[in-house]
Amino acid sequence: MATINFGYTISKPRAIDMDRNNLRKSDEILREMPELQACIGCGSCTAVCTAGNLTSFNFRRVHTLIRRGEYQGAYEEMNKCMLCGKCRLVCPRGINTRGVAMLIKRKLGDNRS
Amino acid sequence: MNKRVIVIGGGAAGMQAALRLKESGVEPTIVEREAETGGKLRDWYVLFPSFTPAADVLGELRRRVAERHIEVMTSTGVKSFTSREVTLDDGRRLACDAVVLATGFTLFDASLKEEYGYGLYDNVFTSADIERMLSRGRVAKADGSRPRRIALLHCVGSRDEKVCQQHCSRVCCITGVKQAMELKKLFPEADVFNFYMDIRMFGPGYEEMYREAQQKYNIHFVRGRISEASPTIDGRVQIKAEDTLTGRPLRMSVDMLVLLVGMRANDDNAALAEGAGLRRAPSGFIAPRNLFLGNVESDAAGIFLAGTVSAPKNIGETLNEATAAADAAVEYLKRS
Ligand SMILES: Cc1cc2nc3c(=O)[nH]c(=O)nc-3n(C[C@H](O)[C@H](O)[C@H](O)COP(=O)(O)OP(=O)(O)OC[C@H]3O[C@@H](n4cnc5c(N)ncnc54)[C@H](O)[C@@H]3O)c2cc1C
Ligand code: SF4
Ligand code: SF4
Ligand code: SF4
Numbered sequence: 001m002a003t004i005n006f007g008y009t010i011s012k013p014r015a016i017d018m019d020r021n022n023l024r025k026s027d028e029i030l031r032e033m034p035e036l037q038a039c040i041g042c043g044s045c046t047a048v049c050t051a052g053n054l055t056s057f058n059f060r061r062v063h064t065l066i067r068r069g070e071y072q073g074a075y076e077e078m079n080k081c082m083l084c085g086k087c088r089l090v091c092p093r094g095i096n097t098r099g100v101a102m103l104i105k106r107k108l109g110d111n112r113s
Numbered sequence: 114m115n116k117r118v119i120v121i122g123g124g125a126a127g128m129q130a131a132l133r134l135k136e137s138g139v140e141p142t143i144v145e146r147e148a149e150t151g152g153k154l155r156d157w158y159v160l161f162p163s164f165t166p167a168a169d170v171l172g173e174l175r176r177r178v179a180e181r182h183i184e185v186m187t188s189t190g191v192k193s194f195t196s197r198e199v200t201l202d203d204g205r206r207l208a209c210d211a212v213v214l215a216t217g218f219t220l221f222d223a224s225l226k227e228e229y230g231y232g233l234y235d236n237v238f239t240s241a242d243i244e245r246m247l248s249r250g251r252v253a254k255a256d257g258s259r260p261r262r263i264a265l266l267h268c269v270g271s272r273d274e275k276v277c278q279q280h281c282s283r284v285c286c287i288t289g290v291k292q293a294m295e296l297k298k299l300f301p302e303a304d305v306f307n308f309y310m311d312i313r314m315f316g317p318g319y320e321e322m323y324r325e326a327q328q329k330y331n332i333h334f335v336r337g338r339i340s341e342a343s344p345t346i347d348g349r350v351q352i353k354a355e356d357t358l359t360g361r362p363l364r365m366s367v368d369m370l371v372l373l374v375g376m377r378a379n380d381d382n383a384a385l386a387e388g389a390g391l392r393r394a395p396s397g398f399i400a401p402r403n404l405f406l407g408n409v410e411s412d413a414a415g416i417f418l419a420g421t422v423s424a425p426k427n428i429g430e431t432l433n434e435a436t437a438a439a440d441a442a443v444e445y446l447k448r449s
Contacts, residue, residue, distance in 0.1 A: 016356055018365030023304075030331065038328045040312075041336060041358045064358045067333070093324070 021069030029066065029100075029107050036063065036100050038093045045087035045097050051080045059087060059101070066104060075108040114138050116210040116446045118439075119199045121191045124152020125428055126420025126435045127215035128174045131183050133439035134213075139446060141183055142207070144199065146190035150175060152217050158247035160428065161284075161291040162318040170428065191216075193388035196415025210449070211415045211442045214399065215435065216385070218376040218421040221270025221278065229269070229372055234344040237370045239269075240285065243292050252299055256348065260303050260368035263296055264352055265289045266339050267309040271375030280396040282375035283425045286313045289373045290323050293332045296371075306333045306367075308354055316427055337363065342370055376425040389413055399423050409438040415449070417442045 046060045057080040087097040123145030131141035157167035190202035199207045223231040235255035246252040271282040314320040326332045337354040349366045356363040378397030390413040392400040402410040419438035420431040
């Protein structure tokens with residue numbers, strides 16, 4: 001039977017559902033670079049980010065979402081990063097953010113294959 | 114100096130003020146409403162930021178008070194007072210030459226925030242409950258099992274106009290960090306989340322402890338205030354918040370929800386202040402005469418303020434202030 005078009009769609013729930021999300025990848029990332037857990041969400045990395053100033057890429061938001069187990073679209077977002085390393089120069093918690101960027105790409109890249 | 118100073122309240126502030134007065138040759142009398150001295154310290158397990166047992170600090174203060182033969186009247190509440198006379202709940206009056214007011218604070222009653230279900234649902238606790246459970250050596254869910262996921266909520270009864278408490282209670286952020294670490298030590302397999310509006314780490318070593326909680330203890334900090342909690346069919350608690358750093362609503366069910374309750378002004382501050390001619394801050398705490406050059410003095414001559422009666426403070430600040438209040442009282446007695 002053909003689907004009837006009612007002229008609207010039901011939007012997907014936007015909520016982050018921590019009961020459903022699988023934190024395995026996120027835990028792997030944090031185990032390899034526990035320093036990312038010390039992030040205080042200040043946004044300095046995003047403020048200086050070369051890619052973020054030219055595209056909608058928001059590094060802070062992407063790595064926060066990953067820590068909540070929200071991986072969808074994260075790999076594609078991370079590909080906007082050009083690994084310039086400017087974020088690492090400003091992080092007040094001394095996080096090797098460039099290293100984090102590379103690690104996320106590697107881990108989420110694995111996920112896709 | 115043959116002078117008598119009445120110290121109202123026998124918590125950390127009252128005991129320290131009395132010790133200092135005695136040291137300066139003044140006769141102090143501690144008047145305490147409860148059956149024993151100690152105030153809130155009696156209920157805490159280990160203290161931030163050093164994990165020192167509260168019983169060590171309290172035991173030492175009590176030992177000194179006993180050793181120096183300081184007069185302590187317990188189970189004796191104060192109804193009203195002036196700098197020269199203190200009226201007890203039973204109507205008796207005690208004459209004196211000055212007063213140190215050290216009546217402390219009141220814990221916020223978490224059941225007033227009905228949306229969090231304290232007292233209604235199993236497995237919703239306050240930070241004070243957790244301290245008591247830690248002291249008894251047994252932290253567990255209502256059914257006795259081990260929690261797998263725990264959430265702590267900051268600012269319950271503080272920074273909240275809905276419950277007429279606009280001030281920041283200062284110590285609950287660091288208490289939340291401390292308890293998150295303790296819970297993680299007890300339940301290493303559990304995920305622990307702290308939901309906060311701002312993280313305020315005002316004391317020495319506190320920021321370092323926060324960082325340790327993040328990096329070493331793997332405690333998750335989520336910036337967003339829980340809007341409501343509801344019971345699930347299997348006795349857990351479902352919570353909702355916005356994860357403001359990702360701009361998305363977030364929900365999860367937890368085995369334990371811990372409400373980090375704030376410090377509020379005592380209900381009898383209004384009556385005590387009126388009788389003695391003291392001023393109250395908008396928060397309801399007793400206002401010092403001057404926030405810089407007279408912060409242990411009150412608006413009334415001969416009445417001094419020590420500890421959390423004038424604002425939320427940690428124990429170190431409370432003890433320092435008690436010493437300063439006693440010194441100010443001694444100076445006043447010399448002049449009068
Ligand atoms: C959950 C929580 C955890 C905390 N943990 C720590 C910690 O780990 N480290 C730290 O440094 N600080 C901690 N604090 C802060 C600490 O509790 C306070 O700094 C300390 O208790 C203040 O002492 P106080 O003597 O001013 O007040 P209180 O402890 O409140 O003592 C006041 C005393 O006055 C008596 N009293 C009140 N009214 C009357 C009256 N009318 N007549 C006679 N007596 C009266 C009361 O019975 C009480 O004994 C914590 C606070 C909270 C809320
Ligand atoms: S390394 Fe990547 S995330 Fe960091 S500033 Fe450069 S482009 Fe942005
Ligand atoms: S600069 Fe560092 S602390 Fe700030 S948001 Fe980026 S990673 Fe987190
Ligand atoms: S110390 Fe933290 S939890 Fe307590 S009222 Fe202030 S901001 Fe809220």
